[in-house]
Amino acid sequence: MIQSRVHVADLREHVGRTVSVCGWVNTLRLQRKMQFVIVRDSTGMVQVTHTRDDGPLEAQLEALTLESAVRITGRVVDAAQVKLDGLEIVPEQVEVLNPAATPLPIDEHTGLEQRLDWRFLDVRRRPAAQLLFAVQTTLEQGMREYAYAQGATEMHTPKLMGTASESGAEVFKLGYFDRSAYLAQSPQFYKQMAISAGIEKVFEIGPVFRAEPSFTSRHATEFTGVDVELAWIDGVEDVMAFEEQMLAHAITKVADVHGEAIREHFGVEAAVPTTPFPRITMAQAHEVLREGGWDPEGVKVDLDPEGERSISAHIKEATGHEFVFITHYPAVIRPFYHMRPADDPSVTLSFDLLWKGLEVTTGAQREHRYDVLLKQAAEKGMSTKPLQDYLNAFRYGCPPHGGLGMGLGRVLMVMLGLDSIREATFLFRGPNRLTP
Amino acid sequence: MIQSRVHVADLREHVGRTVSVCGWVNTLRLQRKMQFVIVRDSTGMVQVTHTRDDGPLEAQLEALTLESAVRITGRVVDAAQVKLDGLEIVPEQVEVLNPAATPLPIDEHTGLEQRLDWRFLDVRRRPAAQLLFAVQTTLEQGMREYAYAQGATEMHTPKLMGTASESGAEVFKLGYFDRSAYLAQSPQFYKQMAISAGIEKVFEIGPVFRAEPSFTSRHATEFTGVDVELAWIDGVEDVMAFEEQMLAHAITKVADVHGEAIREHFGVEAAVPTTPFPRITMAQAHEVLREGGWDPEGVKVDLDPEGERSISAHIKEATGHEFVFITHYPAVIRPFYHMRPADDPSVTLSFDLLWKGLEVTTGAQREHRYDVLLKQAAEKGMSTKPLQDYLNAFRYGCPPHGGLGMGLGRVLMVMLGLDSIREATFLFRGPNRLTP
Missing domain, CATH: 2.40.50.140 (Nucleic acid-binding proteins)
Known part of the structure; x- marks a missing residue:
């Protein structure tokens, strides 16, 4: 130096x-x-x-x-x-x-999109933006500390796939020598393969890609996913317990290292959550929301963003907690590989984690039985041929397992009270933005 | 559980x-x-x-x-x-x-390619393969420990780019809504943008993509890169010093945790290297190699794999060291953004790191002066238009900096004495392999 x-x-x-x-x-x-x-x-x-x-x-x-x-x-x-x-x-x-050229292309009055065009200057000139990446570093460090202490193995799974995963609708397609490849929407299939490969606890932080034409403040076409997959679980509760402990540990670390700076630059508290987080089933959540006048036609199956905010507000009022696990999502709105309880195949052993009204995680126990997977894929009208490499991983003794995928930018966004995922990402990618 | x-x-x-x-x-x-x-x-x-x-x-x-x-x-x-x-x-x-179906598709006599087809069974059944991912986890943990202790910030830069970086020849192209995007060959440009954004030390471990039709034992179309970029350096020596310290720290950690298991399963020693690593200029390396009869026509500018192995053998014999930095690569075989010394513009302030004859890293001080960058790009016959977003990062006071990119799989391959990068990767991707 x-x-x-x-x-x-x-x-x-x-x-x-x-x-x-x-x-x-x-x-x-x-x-x-x-x-x-x-x-x-x-x-x-x-x-x-x-x-x-x-x-x-x-x-x-x-x-x-x-x-x-x-x-x-x-x-x-x-x-x-x-x-x-x-x-x-x-x-x-x-x-x-x-030397810097004059005048500078942005100043303190410049709007978000133009700031993103000159993101390096935007980040360089704002101490809050500098702090964000320091917080991100500490947050990841805390998550890894927890995962390592639990014996997790850090895996790097391929982002290039030979076939479009899941529905194929939201997948980017690329030329790959004389054929096509697809970008992984999540490490889902590959981390399950790692479980089938005998890795007991899989941990990965890496990019995921969504070809979704969404322009909201919480969607991106490329973002950083925190993925965990756990073998030999007794049930989905083991996955939720892992996540709440990991988050509590990582947020404690952030509060210790940056609590004061976060207060100064973002005007919020990095409040360490107590564990366990509250849990509520989707059926209960619907009941609570409908009592409050949500979805008067009674047609909604999933929670919309308004529903997510309302249920978080309800839980906050009832328990004081900022986090809530919504469990038992209906099978019709969950992928074929989510396990369903033996006594009620209309729901799944899955969850979303909301933080202050924003979904930051989806998780589930996975269906590990080959015949049941085939049946559930067929029910969803999926062709099993492009899934064969995935399905093969379940034919030779894949153990019971479950896991979760968390959006790192969303966690930072909620933690620091940001208006948009664009502010929680170094170089945002959306349908209209591929630069700089 | x-x-x-x-x-x-x-x-x-x-x-x-x-x-x-x-x-x-x-x-x-x-x-x-x-x-x-x-x-x-x-x-x-x-x-x-x-x-x-x-x-x-x-x-x-x-x-x-x-x-x-x-x-x-x-x-x-x-x-x-x-x-x-x-x-x-x-x-x-x-x-x-x-239950597992019978018979199993692979056994202990199955060849590499078929083992890769059933990689989950291959890894599950071989303790050495299990150990590889434990070693990978510890190695990364050690690298991060060192980087964090130096004040590095962990960044996640986009893999989706709006224009093809560098030459464009080895870049995957994909459909992106109504236009095209490209997969990043390295985080090079974006980590430099992070430097220009005021991040003093940038650290990233993530996937990089190479549309190279190479079928050697050391190439992959997707691999995990360890990237570092350091601001306010005095020279490229600062970058080499960071790398040798980071590697020594991480290998020490691997040796402490897995030394005995590595000996048992791979029959090799995880030998901790002394620092500093030996350094030799490319000109000196050529001299040494030509004395040994390499490149009798005297036409080679770069080192070929044979040259890399020979120079490593020479250094090993002369110093006992397994690592060697080759410095001062000729400008004609280095990218336009490598800085050139003021007194000799025919070479660059760059290096490769060889370990036991295999290139595991390329690094350099970067050219941070906008006018010099333009000139060097023009010399290479590059159009600056697709580079404009990149070049903009140097127009407003980007500090002096340099960095390195290391192939994680190659490091594991040399450390554990593996024949092929395919064995050092969970799910290998090559021109002929996109599955499983």
Whole structure:
């Protein structure tokens, strides 16, 4: 790293010494007698103060542009009048490592879409955006800590598939030498193959792809999925228990490391949830919602976003909890591979996890019996031929198992109180956005 | 998890008690008076011993098939004559959780390609394959530990791109609503954007895609890349130092956790490398190789696989080291975004890392100056229009930076002495393989 570089946050320890600070020109105040440059690095901002003297330094500072990458070498001095930590740097040397063109294409009034066009500047200039990726890192670290402690194995399953998984409707298709391939909508089939391969607990964080023309604040065509699959389970309850423990552990870690910064930059608390999370069956949820006037025609089978928000509000009021597992989804709205209880094949041993009204996870016990899988696929009107590689994994002793898929961006979005998944992703991908 | 389940490795603590073991039928020996079933779980194998008694248990055991998923409940007893830890289980209850069809499609004589067709059975039945994924998990854990400790931020960059990166020749193209998209060959451009976004150290482990019709033992069309990018570097040496420290840390962790198992199952030592790794310039490497008779026509600019093996052998002999950085690759065989030293624009500030003769990493200091990037792209005959989103990231003060991309499968392959990347990947993808 650049020799003798000091991060802005550490300058206090260097008062009286000459150091180098590397960062960006955040603000320029070039007055008649004085030149003030605020330099920002990833840890904070510092004022560089220079008295005009008609020398080369004055000319250099005068020529600076906003967001240029600079190295300022100078003496750190106490300056009680300076708001930024009561410090300033009296410069001795100014190097422009990379000049920024003027004017900048975005400023603090720029709308979301144009900010996304210039996402690198948007993230660089907003401490809250910087914090988001630090929080993401810690959140994943916490999830992995929990998963590793449970003996999970980190797998990397293929994103390229030979056949379209599930329905094929929301799958991207690509040219693959002299044939076609498809992008995995989720690691679902492959993590089940890993279970059949004898891996007891499978963990994967990676991209998933959805060819869905959705323009909502919570959908993306590519997002980061957190996937877990557990073998030898007694039932879907084991999967829910794993998830709530993993989340509680990871959120605790985030609160410990970033709680104060989150409060400052996002104005919210990173509140650690108690476990177990509340659970409610879909039938109960419908009952509660209909009492509140939801779906007056009585035709809805699934929860719509309004229903999800209402049931979360209800649970919050009844229990104080921000999370709720909705269980026993009707079989008609769940994929063929979700297991159904022996005493009621109209529902599935599946769940969604809502956090403050937003679905952040879908999970289930999987059907591991080959004959039942064939039957359930047929019931859904699916052709088994493109599924044969998948189905083969169940013909030779695949153990009982279940798992979950969580959207990392959605978790961050709810945790930090963001309006859109676009703000919770470094480079968002949607039907209308493939750049930058 | 299944109630009162005990892993095979822990049975010794349960002698005299009745427990349940969950696993697969590894071996059946059904004799005239006795029935022996060897059950395998992810931790080991145990013998289940039953004396024929014309009862229902006898019939159940008789009906078992190899690789069926079973739960055996019985008493754990000392049995000095039994090779498997001097223990056996006297069964009281046998449950077939999922029966395996017969015969199995592969056995211990099956060749590689057919084993890959039934990869879940291949991995399930071979302890060495199980170990590989445990080693992968620990290796990644070690890399992340090092990266986190250096303050790295874990990023997830898009795999969907609006334009073909770099040459476009080896890029998969897909339909994206009413237009086309391309799969990222590496996170290169996006991790540089993260650097320009003010992230000081970027870390990503994720899939990369290469539309290369290569059929060698070391190429795949999709593989897991470990990517690092570091801002504010003084030079490419900072990148090499990061990599050698990260590898040394991660390999130490693997050796600590799995050293003995690796010796047993792969017959190799997980030898922790000393740092720094040896470095040799490409010009020096050519000199050494030509002295040894390599490339008698004197026409080769790059190292071919034979050259890579020879230079590694040479370094091993001279220094005892298994790793070597080859530096200063000629500019003609490096991408336009590699920085060139001011005093010799015919070479680049780049490197490859070889381990035992196999290239496991390419890295470089990147050119961060917009005007120089434009010039270097033009020299390579590239059109800058499709690159504009990328180039924009350098117009507004992108700091000096450099990074590396490592192939996770190749590292595992060399570490464990495997013949092919196919064995170091859960589900291999190549020009002829998109299944299972």
